[in-house]
Amino acid sequence: MRVIKTIKQMQRLAASLRRGGKTIGFVPTMGALHEGHLSLIRAARKACDIVAVSIFVNPTQFGPAEDYTIYPRDSKRDATLCRNAGVDILFCPSVEEMYPADFQTFVQVEKLSQGLCGPHRLGHFRGVATVVLKLLQTVQPHQAFFGQKDYQQSRIIQQMVQDLALSIRVRILPTVRETDGLAMSSRNIHLNREERQAATVIYRTLKLGEELIRQGERTSHVIRKKMLELIRHASLVRLDYLAIVAPKNLQEIREITGPILIAIAAWIGKTRLIDNLRLDSESKEGRRP
Numbered sequence: 001m002r003v004i005k006t007i008k009q010m011q012r013l014a015a016s017l018r019r020g021g022k023t024i025g026f027v028p029t030m031g032a033l034h035e036g037h038l039s040l041i042r043a044a045r046k047a048c049d050i051v052a053v054s055i056f057v058n059p060t061q062f063g064p065a066e067d068y069t070i071y072p073r074d075s076k077r078d079a080t081l082c083r084n085a086g087v088d089i090l091f092c093p094s095v096e097e098m099y100p101a102d103f104q105t106f107v108q109v110e111k112l113s114q115g116l117c118g119p120h121r122l123g124h125f126r127g128v129a130t131v132v133l134k135l136l137q138t139v140q141p142h143q144a145f146f147g148q149k150d151y152q153q154s155r156i157i158q159q160m161v162q163d164l165a166l167s168i169r170v171r172i173l174p175t176v177r178e179t180d181g182l183a184m185s186s187r188n189i190h191l192n193r194e195e196r197q198a199a200t201v202i203y204r205t206l207k208l209g210e211e212l213i214r215q216g217e218r219t220s221h222v223i224r225k226k227m228l229e230l231i232r233h234a235s236l237v238r239l240d241y242l243a244i245v246a247p248k249n250l251q252e253i254r255e256i257t258g259p260i261l262i263a264i265a266a267w268i269g270k271t272r273l274i275d276n277l278r279l280d281s282e283s284k285e286g287r288r289p
Contacts, residue, residue, distance in 0.1 A: 003090045007098075007138050010091050014052075014140035022049040023090045026141035027171050030053040032072035032186035033081045036176040040145040041085045052089040052139050053288060059095060060106075062129030067238045070274045072189050091139060098134060106130045109156045109163070115217065115250050116152045116263055118271050119242050128153055136161075136168060144168055149175040150244055151261060151276050152250060175275070177203070190271040199268045201234040205242070206277045209262045213279060218256040220244040231266065240265035240272070241263065247278055 017024060025044030029037050037053075044051045055078055062068035075092070082090050090138045107129040118125060137142065146154040153199045154172045161170050176184045181203035182196075191199060205227050224244060231239055245252050247261045263276040 001079075001087055001090055003092060005092055005094065005097065007093065010089075010138050011132070011140070013089065014138070017050055018140060022144070024050045024052055024094060024139065024141040026136070026139045026144045026146060027051070027053045028135050028146075029053060029055055029078075030057045030071065030186065031078045032189070033037065033078045034176075034184045034186065036149065036184040037177055038081065038085055038227050039176050040173060041082070041087060043171070044143065044145050045086050045172075048141075050088045051086065052091060053087050053139065054091040054093075054135050054139065055177060056091075056093055056098060056131070056135070057097075058127055058131040059224060060130060062122050063121060063123065067187075067190075068123070070190075071252075072186050074212060089139075091135075098131065098171060106242050107133050107160065111153065112156045112159055112250055115245065115252070116243060117265055118152075118243065120265065125153065125156050129156055131162070132157050133160060136166060141168060142170055145171050147175060148172050148278065149185065151263065151278070155248075155250060181207070183273070185273060187271050187273065191268060195269045195271065197272060198234060198236040201231055201237055202264050202266055202273060202275045205231040205264060206262055209244070210277055210279060211255060213260075220252070220254050220256060223256075227262075231264070236269055238267040240267065241282070 014024060014111055025048030027037065028041045041053060043052060046115050057071050057073065058070055106126050108126050113125040146157065158170045159169050178184060182199050189241055193256050209223050212226060217223055225243060228241055229238060230236060234244050243252055243263050245261050245263065247259050255262065259280045261276055261278050265272065265274045
């Protein structure tokens, strides 16, 4: 596994690989790797000749009161996991490498950034779109792999790739969960034992919505009301939002007539977690956009 720290070196290597006819699969991460990331790496390994992973905790997607300074970091462990998973290239740039002193350009995907997490994390998706575009331009992959847990982020990246005519296939793969349903997240490490138990209400609330739809309920406000009754009575949980939206444009819907996304963001103690289920008309999870 090659460890690369500069943009120019990564670009030269990517260009050489592409000239040699190799396909590159890319998994961008902020480190603190877990099974969710490894599932993306395995998918890239299966689909492409070369697997590249980036580890970069991106400061521009964190607000002033958010957890940039305490975001979990373990570079040695991450490198070992990548090597054992068969990663060919590990790209680990510094903040100064990605954002030099005269950096001035940012990317904004307008409509998809407005709902769900948008109002709660002002500027977040501007930072996400900017760093992912720069990473894509640096690594030059044929395919890029993202997890469904960060569905809004993934849709924004899909839209950016489409709008800017990038020759990259963006793939969104199913959320990987703990045995009790909690979505795997690097931030789970911040939960104490009591908070970790309380966090399971997020998935149980999503499954309640799925069950109501399976039973034939199609009115969003009825489903949402019953879901809110469950999650709002849970201890240690402070809800940011619970929404039922169309998977493509992320706009809230009143009557369910086709595929939907049920999305939740909630604070468990001092840790903010997000999760979602994507359901088709038969209420099956895991459909891809």
